[in-house]
Amino acid sequence: MREGEIIERLLRPIATHSAARGLADDAAVWSPPMGRELVLTHDVIAEGVHYLGTDDPSDIAWKLVAVNLSDLAAKGAEPAGVLIGLGLAQPDDAWLERFASGLARVLAEHRTALFGGDTTTGAASAVLGCTAIGHVPRGQSLSRTGARPGDDLYVTGTIGDAGLGLAIARGEAAPDPALLRRYRLPAPRLAMGQGLAAAGAHAAMDVSDGLLIDASRMAKASGVRVEITLTDVPLSEAAAARLAPGDTGRLAAATAGDDYELLIAAPPESRAALLTLSEAARLRLTRVGRVSAGEGFSVIGEGGAPVPVPRLGYEHGA
Numbered sequence: 001m002r003e004g005e006i007i008e009r010l011l012r013p014i015a016t017h018s019a020a021r022g023l024a025d026d027a028a029v030w031s032p033p034m035g036r037e038l039v040l041t042h043d044v045i046a047e048g049v050h051y052l053g054t055d056d057p058s059d060i061a062w063k064l065v066a067v068n069l070s071d072l073a074a075k076g077a078e079p080a081g082v083l084i085g086l087g088l089a090q091p092d093d094a095w096l097e098r099f100a101s102g103l104a105r106v107l108a109e110h111r112t113a114l115f116g117g118d119t120t121t122g123a124a125s126a127v128l129g130c131t132a133i134g135h136v137p138r139g140q141s142l143s144r145t146g147a148r149p150g151d152d153l154y155v156t157g158t159i160g161d162a163g164l165g166l167a168i169a170r171g172e173a174a175p176d177p178a179l180l181r182r183y184r185l186p187a188p189r190l191a192m193g194q195g196l197a198a199a200g201a202h203a204a205m206d207v208s209d210g211l212l213i214d215a216s217r218m219a220k221a222s223g224v225r226v227e228i229t230l231t232d233v234p235l236s237e238a239a240a241a242r243l244a245p246g247d248t249g250r251l252a253a254a255t256a257g258d259d260y261e262l263l264i265a266a267p268p269e270s271r272a273a274l275l276t277l278s279e280a281a282r283l284r285l286t287r288v289g290r291v292s293a294g295e296g297f298s299v300i301g302e303g304g305a306p307v308p309v310p311r312l313g314y315e316h317g318a
Contacts (some may be wrong), residue, residue, distance in 0.1 A: 003119050012102035016096040017113035028115035036135035041071035047126040052169055057095045058102030065106045066186045068132035069208040071259040074195030075141045079135030083130035084117035142196055145205035147222035147265035153289035154264040156189050158236040161210050163256025179238050179298030186260035191281040199277050207261045210313020211254040214263055216297040225294035230301050234286040245300040255313045265291055
C-alpha cells in the first residue's frame with residue numbers, strides 16, 4: 001500500500017475532527033478552549049526497543065498514542081488531538097489495517113482526535129512518532145519540578161506488571177493475559193491527572209522507565225531528596241505471585257519500565273482529597289515515600305535500612 005493509499009483508505013476515515021481538514025492539507029488548525037494553556041508532548045517508539053516486531057499492530061498503535069497521553073495526564077491536561085509520524089519498513093496491507101484499527105480504538109477510548117501527521121516506508125526498521133496536544137486551565141499544569149520538603153510521594157495503580165508482561169511477550173515466562181495486557185496496552189491515567197492540581201498536588205510525572213529512576217528524576221528536577229520505601233510499593237496479585245518475596249521482588253518491580261502510572265508529590269494535608277480523587281477514578285493510590293530537604297535518592301528495605309540499588313531502571317541508550 002502506497003503512502004497516498006494509507007492516508008486515503010486508513011487514516012482519513014479516522015481524522016473526522018475539523019482541525020484535521022480531512023487530511024487534505026499539510027497542517028492542522030485548531031483553537032484551544034478559552035482560558036486554557038496548551039500542553040504538547042512527543043514520544044517515539046521503535047521496533048525492538050519499545051515493542052516487539054511480533055506484537056499485534058493494533059496494540060502497537062495503542063501504545064504509541066497511550067504513552068503520549070500518559071505524559072499529558074502527568075501535567076493534568078485534557079487531550080485534544082495527536083499528530084502521528086510513521087516511519088515504516090515494508091508493512092503489508094494486513095499490518096497497516098490492524099494498525100489503523102488500533103489507532104481508531106485508542107483515540108475513541110480517550111476522546112482524542114487525529115489531527116494529522118506523515119508516513120514513509122522503506123526504513124530499515126519501524127520508528128513511530130506521536131505528538132499529543134492537550135490543554136489545561138491556565139496556571140494549573142503540574143511538572144516534575146514542584147516537589148517540596150515534607151511532601152508525601154504517591155503512585156497510582158500497581159508497579160511491575162508491564163515488566164512481567166514483557167517477559168511473557170518474549171516467551172521467557174508463563175502466560176498471563178492481565179500482565180501481558182499491562183505491557184501491550186498501557187492505560188494513561190487522565191482522569192486522575194486532571195484532578196491533581198485541585199487536590200493540592202505539588203508535582204507529578206508518569207512512571208515510564210521504572211519507579212525508582214523516575215522518582216530520582218523528580219528529586220533532581222525539584223532539588224530535593226526522595227526516599228522510597230520498598231515494602232510500600234504496590235503489587236498486583238499476579239505480580240506478587242511471580243516475583244521473589246521481600247525486597248528482591250519489589251526491587252525488580254520498581255526498576256521495571258512501562259508502568260505508565262503517575263508518581264505524585266503532595267503535602268500530607270492533601271491526602272484525603274487525593275484518595276477521594278483516586279476513588280472517583282477507580283484507581284488504587286499508594287503512599288510509597290517522602291520528600292525531604294537536601295539532594296539525592298534512597299531506597300529503604302524491609303528492615304528499615306537503605307538498600308543498594310545497582311540499577312534504578314531503564315535508561316535510553318544504555
